[in-house]
Structure formats: structure tokens, C-alpha cells
Amino acid sequence: MAVEGGAKCVKYLLFFFNFIFWVCGLALIVLGIVAYVHIHNTAVTNISASPAVWLIVVGVVIFFIAFFGCCGAWKENYCMVTTFAVILSIIIICEIAGAIAAYIFRGNLNGVLDQGFKEAFAKYNTSIETKKAIDSLQQELKCCGANSSDDWVNFSTSHTSVPDSCCKNMTDNCGKGAIHDSSIIYTNGCQPAVETLLKKSMLWIAVGALVIAFIQITGIVLACVLMRAIRSGYEVM
Structure with a gap:
């Protein structure tokens, strides 16, 4: 039984938002690649590229999950929509954890760079x-x-x-x-120049992550409303 009335509007909204998720996933991949390139260009330091790689991985996951969500919304499949909402919630938790890690790392950036440059200069004539x-x-x-x-x-x-x-x-x-x-x-x-460059990259990543997280939360709310409408339709049947 297909959903009707307001629930049908939610269905199309969820489909539209999943398209936005797809774009957001692509944006995360691009941001991750840009951050990785910036970090790679400072290979003279011992900065880990893990945050950038993590961002790319999350972007790829969102990219494919968005397609999954589109199918669930279009077919009004309760199981698919529920799975989509759960996975999206897990992704948001991972993004929050990544943001906290980036904030902590940002505070230690000066010390990491200082140590990294010292080690690099010591190897300049041998590597x-x-x-x-x-x-x-x-x-x-x-x-x-x-x-x-x-x-x-x-x-x-x-x-x-x-x-x-x-x-x-x-x-x-x-x-x-x-x-x-x-x-x-x-x-x-x-x-100082490297530190400014990395902090600027982190700021853009943080802004992008906040915007994407807001869109994701909206998608979860829409998914929950659609799940309830689909379940109600099953109960009526």
C-alpha cells in the first residue's frame, strides 16, 4: 500500500534530500582530497594524514548510502528506509568523533610541526x-x-x-x-606559514562538516516520518 497525503510529500522530500546527500558525499571526498594534498605537501613533518583519509572514507560511504536511501524512499520499503536512517545516524556519530579529534589535534599542531621540522632538517643531507x-x-x-x-x-x-x-x-x-x-x-x-595553511584547511573542513551534518539530521527526521507512514499503511492493511 503506497503512502498518501502528507506522507507522499515526505517521500519526495526524502528522495530530494538523498540527492543532496549524494552531493555532500562528493563534497566530503573533495575536501578530504584537498586536505590530504595539503598535508602531503608538508611531508617534512610527522603530521598524520589519517583525518583527511577518514574524511574521504566517510564521503565515499555517504555517496553510496544516498543511493540506498533514494531506492528506499522511492519504493517505500520500510526495511531500506530504516537501515538508511540507522547508518546515517552512525555516520553522524563518526563525524562528531572526527571533529573532536581534529579540534584536539589543532591545539597540538604547533608542537607537532616544531618536532617534525627538527627531524626533517636533521635528514636533509641524507634523505x-x-x-x-x-x-x-x-x-x-x-x-x-x-x-x-x-x-x-x-x-x-x-x-x-x-x-x-x-x-x-x-x-x-x-x-x-x-x-x-x-x-x-x-x-x-x-x-608559521604551514600552520596557517593547515588551520585554514581544518576550518573549511569543519564548516563543510557542520553543513553536511545539518542536512543529514534533516534526512534522518524525514526518514523517521516516512517509516512511521509506511508502518501505518502496513497496519491498516
Whole structure:
């Protein structure tokens, strides 16, 4: 027995909201990828990419669950709609847990970056991968060292040189003897720039997650109303 009246309106609303969920799932995947790329670009640190990967996983799950919810609403299947509501509730709980973890991580970001940069600088002359990552970071963010160019004081035996990637106009041996020459090299450190970049990414992720969570809660309410209407129809039969 098909639902009628107001319940039929809820059915179509739920179908529409599931389309929104589909878009939200796609948005989470994109946000996760952007966050992962930003974290990957700071590979000189020991920052974990787990939050970004978690965001991508949640986005993929929502992407497919939305299709499941659309089918349940269209076919007025009580079991499918109920399963959709339960899974969506679990996803919201996971998102809240992820938001709490991100907030806690945000408070420790400065310490994590500081330790990460120290370890990276120690491996600059021995690890090709670390060297490439640091050089790329310094050129992209127009910075030198963690807090300043002084962090490269042990880069060479003369204690006056910095990597060529610190130079404003990067050429071979341009950083030789230029540790304090602001006309040749960038003297500002990379850590503040990286911290600002990561915090900005986290802020956008938080805003996106809040908007998506609101839409998800609306979907759960609609699913519950439709479940009740479907069940009432079964009881009448």
C-alpha cells in the first residue's frame, strides 16, 4: 500500500534530500582530497594524514548510502528506509568523533610541526625524499627554515650557508654564505606559514562538516516520518 497525503510529500522530500546527500558525499571526498594534498605537501613533518583519509572514507560511504536511501524512499520499503536512517545516524556519530579529534589535534599542531621540522632538517643531507620535500616547501611558501633562516646554521661547515631553495631567485650555490642576507634569500620561517595553511584547511573542513551534518539530521527526521507512514499503511492493511 503506497503512502498518501502528507506522507507522499515526505517521500519526495526524502528522495530530494538523498540527492543532496549524494552531493555532500562528493563534497566530503573533495575536501578530504584537498586536505590530504595539503598535508602531503608538508611531508617534512610527522603530521598524520589519517583525518583527511577518514574524511574521504566517510564521503565515499555517504555517496553510496544516498543511493540506498533514494531506492528506499522511492519504493517505500520500510526495511531500506530504516537501515538508511540507522547508518546515517552512525555516520553522524563518526563525524562528531572526527571533529573532536581534529579540534584536539589543532591545539597540538604547533608542537607537532616544531618536532617534525627538527627531524626533517636533521635528514636533509641524507634523505633525497626529505630534501625534495623541504626544497619544494620553501620555494612554494617563500620561506627558509622552520622559524627563520638561522635554523640552517648547521647546514654547512661554514655555518653561513642555506639550501638554494631558500633563494628568491634560485640558482646553483645562491645560498652560499647568505644565511642572513635578506636581499638574496627568504628569511621568514616556514612553520608559521604551514600552520596557517593547515588551520585554514581544518576550518573549511569543519564548516563543510557542520553543513553536511545539518542536512543529514534533516534526512534522518524525514526518514523517521516516512517509516512511521509506511508502518501505518502496513497496519491498516
